[in-house]
Amino acid sequence: xxxxxxxxxxxxxxxxxxxxxxxxxxxxxxxxxxxxxxxxxxxxxxxxxxxxxxxxxxxxxxxxxxxxxxxxxxxxxxxxxxxxxxxxxxxxxxxxxxxxxxxxxxxxxxxxxxxxxxxxxxxxxxxxxxxxxxxxxxxxxxxxxxxxxxxxxxxxxxxxxxxxxxxxxxxxxxxxxxxxxxxxxxxxxxxxxxxxxxxxxxxxxxxxxxxxxxxxxxxxxxxxxxxxxxxxxxxxxxxxxxxxxxxxxxxxxxxxxxxxxxxxxxxxxxxxxxxxxxxxxxxxxxxxxxxxxxxxxxxxxxxxxxxxxxxxxxxxxxxxxxxxxxxxxxxxxxxxxxxxxxxxxxxxxxxxxxxxxxxxxxxxxxxxx
Numbered sequence: 001x002x003x004x005x006x007x008x009x010x011x012x013x014x015x016x017x018x019x020x021x022x023x024x025x026x027x028x029x030x031x032x033x034x035x036x037x038x039x040x041x042x043x044x045x046x047x048x049x050x051x052x053x054x055x056x057x058x059x060x061x062x063x064x065x066x067x068x069x070x071x072x073x074x075x076x077x078x079x080x081x082x083x084x085x086x087x088x089x090x091x092x093x094x095x096x097x098x099x100x101x102x103x104x105x106x107x108x109x110x111x112x113x114x115x116x117x118x119x120x121x122x123x124x125x126x127x128x129x130x131x132x133x134x135x136x137x138x139x140x141x142x143x144x145x146x147x148x149x150x151x152x153x154x155x156x157x158x159x160x161x162x163x164x165x166x167x168x169x170x171x172x173x174x175x176x177x178x179x180x181x182x183x184x185x186x187x188x189x190x191x192x193x194x195x196x197x198x199x200x201x202x203x204x205x206x207x208x209x210x211x212x213x214x215x216x217x218x219x220x221x222x223x224x225x226x227x228x229x230x231x232x233x234x235x236x237x238x239x240x241x242x243x244x245x246x247x248x249x250x251x252x253x254x255x256x257x258x259x260x261x262x263x264x265x266x267x268x269x270x271x272x273x274x275x276x277x278x279x280x281x282x283x284x285x286x287x288x289x290x291x292x293x294x295x296x297x298x299x300x301x302x303x304x305x306x307x308x309x310x311x312x313x314x315x316x317x318x319x320x321x322x323x324x325x326x327x328x329x330x331x332x333x334x335x336x337x338x339x340x341x342x343x344x345x346x347x348x349x350x351x352x353x354x355x356x357x358x359x360x361x362x363x364x365x366x367x368x369x
Contacts, residue, residue, distance in 0.1 A: 008203075010133035011063075012092040013079050016071050021051065021308040023067040027084045028091060029266055031098030031115035031139060032060030036260025036274065041082040043253035049075040054248040055304070056270040058347070059136065060097050065308065087123040092133040094119055097151070099141040100267040104275055105236035106227075108142030108157040109178070115139050117182045128189055134203040135192075137185065138166075146268060148226035149347040152205045153188055155181045156223060164221055167212035168205035173221045188215065230267050232298060233291045234278035241281075241289040244297045244324075245317050246270040246344070255287045269346070270301070296324040302336040303343040312338025313355040 009017065016023035027042065039054070042062065046052050051066030067075065079085050087094070096115055103110040118137060122128055138154035140147040142163070147156045147170045154166040157178070165184045166173040176184050195211050196202040205212060212218055232240050239259070243252070256264060256272060259280035265273040272289070274280070281291050290297045300323060303309065305316030316336045323334070333350040337343065340354060 008133050010092060012133075013076060013085050014088060014091060016067065016069070018069055019065065019304075019308060020306075020310040021066050023069045023071050024063055024065045025067060025071065026057070026092075027062045027064065027079065028094040029061050029084070030094050030096040030119040031112065032100060032266035032268070033098070033112060033115060034264050034266065035262075036257040036264050038083060039248075039253055039260075039264055040257030042079070042084060043248070043250055043257075045075065045078045045082065047250055048078070052250050054253060056243055056246040056248060056266055056272075058268050058270065058344070059095055060100075060266040060268055061095075062266065065304075089126070089129045090123045093129060093131040093135065094122060095133070095135060096122075096137045096139060097146045097149075097268050098139040099143055099145050100230055100265045100271075100273050101143075101145075101235065101238075102141040103263075104238050104273065106141075106143055108163075109160040111139050111141045111155070111157060114155065114178070114181060118185060121182050121186050122189075125186060125190075127193065128186070130193060131189060132203045135189075144170075144224060144226035145230065147223075149268065150204075152192075153185050155185065164223070166221065167215065167218060170223055171221060172212055172218050174215070174217050174219075191215065230269050230271065230273075232271070232293045234281060235273070237276055237278050239274040239277040239281050239284060239291065240267075240271065241274075241284050241291050242269070242271040242295075242298050244288060244290060244300075245302055245320060247317075248272075249288070252284075252287045252289055255283055255289075259283055299333045300324050300336075301333070301344060301346060303338055303341075303345075305336075305338040309338060309343075311341065314338050316355075 011017035011024055011026045013025045016025045043054055046064045049067055050064045055063040098115045103112050136151045138146045138151035140156040142157040147154050155163050157163040161178055164173040165176050195208055259277045260274045262275040285291055300320050302316035302320040306312040316338045320336050333346055335345045335350050337354045
């Protein structure tokens, strides 16, 4: 399997990435499903060992930055005790996104049990530890939110009893009973490994031309259009908030912990949904979490930038903050990148501002103190 995983550098708790601001680890949170108390524990771990902030990712996971190199075993043990490292061997392949509002409102069915079952099944199969760490599972409750973005293997519910297992995108798949979804996804992951084992740098199903069409029973799928972006504010009794620049500060994490009486979901759009916490929105807003869709922070994002990243040519977060405070709110999603790699760029259409070539960004820089 070395051909599949060679140069596979996505970080994990046990395999940090060394950045300009220290070691970075990624903590997988399958489906983004966690709790306020668990987030609070992880925030305190980040404060004890790293910079203190929790960085949200587009795969509904978390990163902790500024750790010493090498990372101390005390940090690893603390993450394990907090419940975020159930498998040493499979930690970097537990990449599962799910519909953030499932079980709260909308959707054809509650797919949270399916997410948990898929994660457990993935970790139970030793061979699947060899999946590329960029390989992504998407579990959609039928509303079309997470299967509208790129993924490798997915499930989109039709109703409580049936759904589509999707291969490499939402265009082709297999109609299966809901009870067969996880076994089918795991079997297809094994087939992918077999097909890719003699090739170098195969990260995704789309890297294997026409492979999906070789699976018995696969056919074209015509699914309803995707839903709109995850709403902000009060949603069926839940509090849905955006985390500016995807950096959850210690004060914000403490407030989330205090306000969350039930589940907390990390969304692929780098926000949080706190079930049953709609009445706590004023407290969440008081620490800088955004619940107003008219806020510029609902459409502005940036890579981590300098000085945290040695590749970045600018302090992207400073210029994103200047743009948000300029009084001229962007009309569409805008992402600021410190280099051509465009780390953290959103899925879908967005205004792309890249240093140093982009004239719009250069104009912003010239206007910013």
